[in-house]
Amino acid sequence: MEGIEHAMQKKAAELERVAEVLVTGEQLRLRLHEGKVIKDRRHHLRTYPNCFVAKELIDWLMEHKEASDREMAIKILQKLLDQSIIHHVCDEHKEFKDAKLFYRFRKDDGTFPLDNEAKIFMRGQRLYEKYVIFGFQCQLQR
Structure with missing residues (x-):
């Protein structure tokens, strides 16, 4: 009986962590839309709608005191990437990189x-x- 109770508590804790990441991701997404960080971007004659530049978002997180340094910002964004809340626009990078790469919230492109x-x-x-x-x-x- 204790094994079942422990398993249920473990599952509840995991769901709570996932919910926290979802809430954090959604709040961030809304703030970035308000701040015009998320917008249509062009690269090599192609337009990528509703995306952000990784390097710019890391700067934004630090400027808005959401991350103490670049390393912390990358960890936060990697967590969002791991939970499939954000993704590289071409799905080429599984690790969040501090570079001029385009990423997008899956909710913005319907792939969540x-x-x-x-x-x-x-x-x-x-x-x-x-x-x-x-x-x-x-x-x-x-």
Whole structure:
């Protein structure tokens, strides 16, 4: 019985870590869109929509005190890459590189892999955003 309980606690802890990474990634994505860090980019006569330059994002994370140094910023972004939240635009790099490479949030190009837990989480996130915005609008009308 203890083995089952331990396994369930371990699974719950893992889901919590994944949820934290998803939330962090989504918050970062929204901030980067607001700050115009994510935008259409051109390279060799080809346009890559909704992407960011790795080196620029590392600079941004440090400027906004989200990472203490370049090494920490790379670790944060590698975690997002490992969890399939971001990817290299051509899927050529499995390690996040501090270079002039284009990366994109999978949510921005429709390639985010949704398992059941992620679907439930994303639905909860949308509901939360809807009610927070709705609640804020109701307060403004008072």
